[in-house]
Amino acid sequence: MATTYNRRSFLRISSLSLAGAYLAACSFGGGTRAGAEGLLRAAFSQPINDLDPHGPSSVDESTLLASRLVYDTLIRRDGEELAPSVATSWEQTDPTTWVLTLRDDVTFHDGTPLTARDVKASLERVRDAGTAQSALWTSVTEVEAADDHTVRVVTDEPLGTLPVNLTLMFILPADKMNDEGFFRKPIGSGPFKVDSFTPSDVLELSAADHWNGRPELTRAALPYIPETSSQITALRTGELDVLWPVPPDQIRQLDGRDDITLETVPSYAYYFNWFNCGREPFTDPRVRRALWKAVDVATIVESLFGAGAELMTAPIPSTVFGHAAQKPYPYDPEAARRELAEAGLGDGFRTSLMWFSGTGPLADGLAQAMISDWAKIGVVVEAQNVEKAEWLQRLNDKDFDMDLQINTVTTGDADFTLGRLYDSAADRMGYANRELDVVLRQAHKESDQGKRRELYAEACRIIWDDAVGIFPAALVSTYALRGSVKGFEPVPSNQPDLRGVTLAN
Template identity: 80%
Template sequence: MTTTYNRRGFLKISSIGLAGAYLAACSVGGGDQGAAEQALRAAFSQPINDLDPHGPSSVDESTLLAGRLIYDTLIRRDGDKLEPSIATSWEQTDPNTWVFRLRDDVTFHDGSPLTARDVKASLERVRDAGTAQSALWTSVTEVTAEDDHTLRVVTDEPLGTMPVNLTLMFVLPADKMDNDGFFGKPIGSGPFRVERFTPSDVLELSAAEYWNGAPKLARASLPYIPEVSSQITALRTGELSMLWPVPPDQLNQLKGVDGIRMETVPSYAYYFTWFNCGREPFTDPRVRRAMWKAVDIASIVENLFGDGAERMTAPIPSTVFGHAPQQPYPYDPDGAKNDLAEAGLGDGFTTSLMWFSDTGPLADGLAQAMISGWAEVGITVEPQNLEKAEWLRRLNAKEFDMDLQINTVTTGDADFTLGRLYDSEADRMGYRNPDLDEILREAHRDSDQRRRAELYSQACTIVWEDAVGIFPAALISTYGLRSSVRGFEPAPSNQPDLRGVTLAT
């Protein structure tokens, strides 16, 4: 099985030359080659387009990656646990009120103190921004800075997801965040300060005096290299110190290479294929289940992704809080034909599948493999490989039959995906289920984690058995590292903490 990639013509030069050109342009150290060689040069697979953590790119992996390095949050995730960050403690004083106590030793990179006033302004800004992250905060009615280090948040209904949502809410300086040009070189309170930022090109950082321990690295540079083969070449030649995530079909290019090691972690990212449940014939769950039975998901995941993914057993990855394993749909073409016949489609039908190639690794191959499986049971699927802007327009307008894409459960909590996407009011794919709505809303309100886990188990079962979509593969994040990189820990969010990283000489 092969995958076709679209390449820009100007990128069809030698990988070594291209990688060298990008990294020369992105070198750090002000022209001092010795200084530049001591900087960590780490390439993420997606471009960093925006440093505004509350703006249109607020849930993009690349913006979140930058945000973790530049800014702070009240609460942070450490594995399966939520830990204090700027907030030293938090309390739900009544069902609709949360009170947070803040550290008194946090400063922004310009030396000004971070206070509850900055947190208030930041929370109100993200709530009112009208972006993907704003949906987490619609129930917030009042934010009060009671003093410099005490914050009170009032909601119009219980918000049990308040703590986990706050792991995404980056704090900005209240008196500067709305200034023109602020996000060209923003000021945060995180472990690194911005030295230079060119969107979709490079982010250059230097270590800050950080309240939770200054980074061991003096500098870090995050260049964007569009061509996968050039990324691999740059890591192999030592022009990059780190590359992630390494695409599954490129793992063999790095295995056994002297001076390179790979570290892996199951990620929060996964593929799904949504059915437009408001459009015939996908209004009928028998048809949706037939589509799943017609595709040999286990073989596709194994043969296409190899060690780069695992077969999903729920509509969210196993790394996410709220995951509850379900019985996998069998590969059963005869059963699929029977289901179609019962639905009055015994002669098959014609439909379409849309996606964009850069949604994730091997997207083209995954699409073609599923289309081939459907053809075997008499379903003709028109492939629609779109430019991202047109794909996004059609997705938001629900102008699709089926949609293939990657999603990332950014908070590591099921509410971010199940609660945000499958509630009837969200109306993302035409699926409506009042019983599911009540389960998701109760889980959203409840702060008892055991009760929330029970509710999400029920939600996983409903979404799975109703076949709202096909959930084939949860991705394994592979980090390619030069042997000189020490103290690194892979992150399932693709947002690694670089504070403890050092470069051996």
């Protein structure tokens, strides 16, 4: 049931009023209230800036949310399992070849059939885009449309993660996807078609005839309401039907109201504090472990987040395939001091922690709590709460001592995070471990899920024991629903499927 907190859950953009920004953006031709005439108004905490599912925002949660409503994928995630979507079957015919069979009854919103040619063009486009999702497809050397309903994918090495990665690969019409202005009102084959889109403001959708059934809803609007207080007010007054994720410190504003239901679910989002393992003194794992033992992680998570987060037991959340619970680091300041002394830092040292406030709920409080605990063992940490643009530049340049942020395992599979971030070639935080590289690359190639699970368990152990970072909190998503909303299912990805939602009169 659902309370997810992601990177932008607490974006604060001032001076936009609820009445001016929200009602103007979402009037649908008048000031109708939420739920009127089959219209669902659902607000996510992040603005939808881009509808290009292969572009620079391809792994942003807001773009993925919109993409799952407008476009189709070949394969979809159904809980912990993978299920058919446009592809009815997929088979690894040899170690470097996958063959997918497509449905023959899928059409785009303009009535043209979706064929293997569209799949080929879409996969090649995302592979060559040079974006965060492109990294999933670098080993693809050939995509062949064998006939209208058969796709053959050839890789330069075994790619066992292809099926799960295809849950992110959205299919666009080959003849139109590169047209100028296409993504201002794109054409997909998903359950909803785009009526209008104003970036960072509102996405307006209407039901489409879909191969998996026409949605129960007639229309849906996804407005962006910047201020948390305005979001809460809109839900309470009936101008919104659904709001997510509700920040943990705002839940009390809605809990206990007869007309609002709160549903929570563990999410794919989590906090980590990376050490720059390529910069002294964090090149020494004894120092990294000492700083972890110096932080009373369990107490901080409980006091700050309450039911809004779970204590991490691995470098990925428990909701993710490949999670394997590890032995917790004890809160032990004396042991931390001893380990620092063994590393030649018995008098402590000075360092810094970088983050940006909008990274997630209560980020400032989490940073300050850790800084306070480190001070108790003689480690003086400069707080560097910077603007997001500066944070991103410094992160990419590895210009930090420690970095606090939220990450989301977008596919629900360990390869997306562990394989993408901790391989030595990625060089994201100066960490290199050849033993880990071997494990991650074997897992990336392996198609047997049982073997993949074992390999990721080993990867979790190595990353945890090496204390590449501190992994404090896996976030819980809280969805707030008005009583008129029926059939809404919270999901850990923050990308709910709205097809089965109905609105009671």
